[in-house]
Amino acid sequence: MKLLSKTLVPIVFFLFSSLGLSAQNEELEKQYVAPNLFESDTLIELSITTNLKELIKDTGKNSKYHQARLSYHQGDSIISMPVDLKTRGRYRKNKNICSFPPLRIKFNQASASYTLFHDQDKLKIVGHCRSNSPRFQQMVFQEYLIYKAYQILSPESFRVRLARVTYKDSANEMKPITEYVFFIEDFEKMAKRNGKIPIYNERIHQEHTMVFEMTRMAVFQFMVGNTDWGVPTLHNIKLIASTPTSRPVTIPYDFDWSSLVNAPYAVPNEKLDVDNIHQRLYRGYKRTPEELEFVFKEFRMKKDSIYSLYQNNDLLTEKEKKRVIDYFDEFYKIIDDPKQVQRFFIDNARQLKYK
Template sequence: MGNNQINSKLLILYFLCTLSCFSQEKNVDKKIGKVSKLFSSDTVIHIKMNYVNKAVKKSTNDSTYLDLDLGYQIGNNEWKNLPVSIRSRGNNRLKTCYFVPIKLKIKKEDNKGTLFKGNKELKLVLPCLTENARNDYLLKEFLAYKLYELVSPYHFKTRLLNITLSEARGKKIKVHKIKGFFIEDIKKVANRHGGKVLKRNVHPMQQDALCSVQNAFFQFMIGNTDFSTAYQHNEKLLFVNNTTMPVPYDFDMSGLCNTSYSVVSQVGGDVLPITEVTQRMYRGFKRDNKVFIEVRDQFLENKSKMLEMIASYKDHFETPKAYIQCTSYINEFFDVIADDSKFNNEILNRARTK
């Protein structure tokens, strides 16, 4: 074989390898910034499920799932069924609540061509107890997720649901009309930003300064102390552009929700100097004051958007009192950060050093 033939074959091989690599890069790039169809709309989805809460609690775990059909409405009167597998999840809610927190798995061949395309795993948040205020508590937690969307690009997408849950009780069927919401899988959040999910713990001071302070301000805004970015308690960590970003979740113990079962959290054995969840306490770490001022300005500039977002869900509240409490609680936060003295005393001077 002559040198010209060898060189020609090497060039062809190089071209094919380059084309393959380019194709792979192109596929990866398509994931960045992409939101699945399920989370690209704020329209409330109506769904139906049939299962027994006690059975899910007793018979499922991290590796054992229960198969069932999830019915969802796609038009005024048209319903479709989607085969799913569910299991119980969570710790505190699993012990405390009547309605079991759910993890859904959907086979790729089943979600293809449906509203759920691209979502293999989902979290389903349900009310805790069967009390009258259950749906308003749930709605306020959902709104916390929506508020964080206005704070940081590193957030979970959610979708509000109206759920009909039919539960067999002996020969009778108990029908629960409840609200709920889906939360996208953390891997979807990572893919959207071209990053990856971190399993190991990272000290808060080694996390992105801006994102960390945004997260801390948000937690202070909703009156939540039930989190730890250091130990990934109700926080996930993403590694994006060589930087660690916190992504918060699970806000039912916050002052914004102020549920009947809320308790002041003692994360990491810390005894906090508050007695009610509605009392705010800043739990973020000290940073350069320029970052605090930047985040303060960001929140103040977004005040109208945040209140408008809450107002857009006013008709979903079952009691006017719950809506008023929700807006009043957020307005109290803005009263703090708009006042220099309160801002210094309640945030800057409370920032942690350890």
């Protein structure tokens, strides 16, 4: 009996110790807050290894996911995880337009836990169109900053995170490619962050959305010189709402055909009365001067923050900064001049047509 007691004591002690450690680990896991990819503006340095040639060639309508490995430094450690990549988009998939297509990345939830990409599923990657091209690299920065500028105006917007990626070819047939890219927040997560739900219905008329938010968005598109969007077709527009039957809020994305990005392949829709992408066109519907002034006040209030976003950016060249600030100066002159407001936003605004 004494021998049995001596044997049981360490076993019981071990069991209680194990239970205590287990409870302690569970408590630590509860206390641990995984980093959120989009809550910082710090540049991410990472590498992605995959069969580059196969990935870049796969630009058909039914492009598939390709296995890859993403790695980055976290302190003194290297975080590495399996991911999947596929080409996306339509226009920039054309090899005559872009030698490197836009990508979508899919994460393995288990492997990504407690990493920078925790709780991410699939994300769009906006990157260079042509490798080793300073102009195309500046285009990436410009589009990234348009997203950041809209965030200054409204939290009901897509968050973005800038990264510098080194693409490595697992087949050793291509040299590594290092370029800047940015990740775009997932649509459903963006809606949830704003306490809303995603709306996927097409054919919702522009005037059946939240009026102030719609007007602000249309004025913003006018400010950055972008006409490549449409609400009823959900062309470069997403919708979120409080309930399935509430008026939705319009969320813009994909600004690469804007004047600020200044892509060489961008041309205005032939149905629009503009000669080039630098010619501004307000594509919102007619509003009263009082309604417009209510929106313009917000742009004036946020002017310094928007200008600082560009002026304090070290990645834009001085030439690009000047081009943007000059274009913004023109916008603010327009909204401060009643005659030009009448011309651009009222006389030439879209109007409802009743049969």
